[in-house]
């Protein structure tokens with residue numbers, strides 16, 4: 001069911017239809033259609049250069065699509081900027097490089113660009129610190145709102161990025177390689193967090209090269225190849241070998257032919 005849409009009883013949170021983006025001659029994302037349902041974790045995998053990051057950048061509004069339509073809760077929408085994605089559509093993006101400001105405190109990062117103000121002018125620091133503390137507690141984190149982000153571990157920084165999704169009650173959280181920069185001992189924490197977010201009804205799109213992480217948390221696994229969806233797999237009784245086989249099937253075919 002390549003480039004297909006799963007049969008589902010619920011209305012999709014996000015429907016993507018015919019999404020296309022080229023860079024010069026390269027079709028980075030080529031006519032991709034996908035539904036993401038409420039409370040679902042969608043794993044996105046594929047070889048280097050398959051188009052995963054470009055696909056995410058179109059959802060978050062960082063790159064402009066050439067073609068295609070988005071429907072959010074059944075209504076046609078545009079993803080014109082990261083701000084629109086966040087504010088209007090309640091989509092939060094947690095990046096590979098995190099895009100946090102290392103010199104600022106945890107609470108300042110958590111509210112970056114969406115500061116709480118008194119009378120619309122003065123920053124309401126106590127309120128933001130208190131809200132950040134509450135979210136960090138929910139995440140079972142020892143990090144304090146006043147800690148400087150640059151002094152935190154990779155895993156803790158990941159938590160700060162994710163805390164934004166909780167602070168602003170995002171519906172969809174897009175994660176690009178959330179376990180790439182953190183120690184093995186912390187990976188289980190991030191995966192548990194993803195499961196908790198799902199249990200809380202959030203939808204998650206997760207890109208990862210760590211196939212074992214994808215198998216641990218994903219409900220469905222979307223395999224990208226050459227800018228297209230090669231396959232969508234329901235995560236039942238799948239092994240890493242199964243995923244590798246689908247990801248690299250063109251290579252094995254070529255090998256067999258030569």
Ligand SMILES: Nc1ncnc2c1ncn2[C@@H]1O[C@H](COP(=O)(O)OP(=O)(O)OP(=O)(O)O)[C@@H](O)[C@H]1O
Nearest residue numbers: 023026027028046047048049050051052053054055
């Ligand atoms: N800004 C850009 N300018 C030109 N080409 C780009 C740009 N961004 C991506 N590409 C090209 O688009 C294709 C898809 O790249 P993309 O980064 O989306 O793949 P990916 O699946 O995320 O790869 P990786 O797993 O290595 O991060 C590649 O051929 C890449 O070289």
